[in-house]
Amino acid sequence: IASPETQSGLTTDCPAEMVDYYPTLAELAGLKVPTYIAGVSLVPTLKDVTARPRSAAFTQYNSGYSVRTERYRYTEWGEKGSDGNELYDHASDAAEMQNLAGSAKHRNIVAELSRLLHARIAESQTASVGVKQNNVQITRRVAQPRLPGTYRGRDDGKR
Structure with missing residues (x-):
C-alpha cells in the first residue's frame, strides 16, 4: 500500500487481515470509518514498519x-x-x-x-451493528421460462 505520506519500498511482517484494507484505505483517503467495520487501520505500520496495530x-x-x-x-x-x-x-x-x-x-x-x-x-x-439487511419482494412482470432438464422445467418444484 502506498500513499503520498509514506515512504515507498518498505516491507513489514506485521500481522494483517483482509478486513484491514478498508479502514486503511479510508484513513488514507481522509474518510471516516464506520464503527461497524471489523478491521483495523494499518496506517501506523505504513508510517513506521515497527508499529503493530494488530x-x-x-x-x-x-x-x-x-x-x-x-x-x-x-x-x-x-x-x-x-x-x-x-x-x-x-x-x-x-x-x-x-x-x-x-x-x-x-x-x-x-x-x-x-x-x-x-x-x-x-x-x-457476531452480527455487525449498523448493518441492516433490506428484504425486498420482487414481483416478476415477465414469466420465467421453463427449461427442460432444470428445476424450472418441473411442475413439482423439485430439482
Missing part, C-alpha cells in the same frame, strides 16, 4: 481456523480442533515442516493461541 491475524480455510502471530501459526481443524491441531514456529521452521502442537514444551503456547483463536472466532461470528 498482534495476530485470523484466517479460515475449509474446516480449519488459524491464528498467526509474528512467530507462530496455530491451526485447529474441525469443531474446536476435533480433527487435530498444528503449531509451527516460524522463527525456526518457516516452511512449517515440524508440527509442535503435541510437544510438552509448547503446551502453554498452544493453550494461549487456542484461547486467542476461539476469542477471535466468537468475535467474527
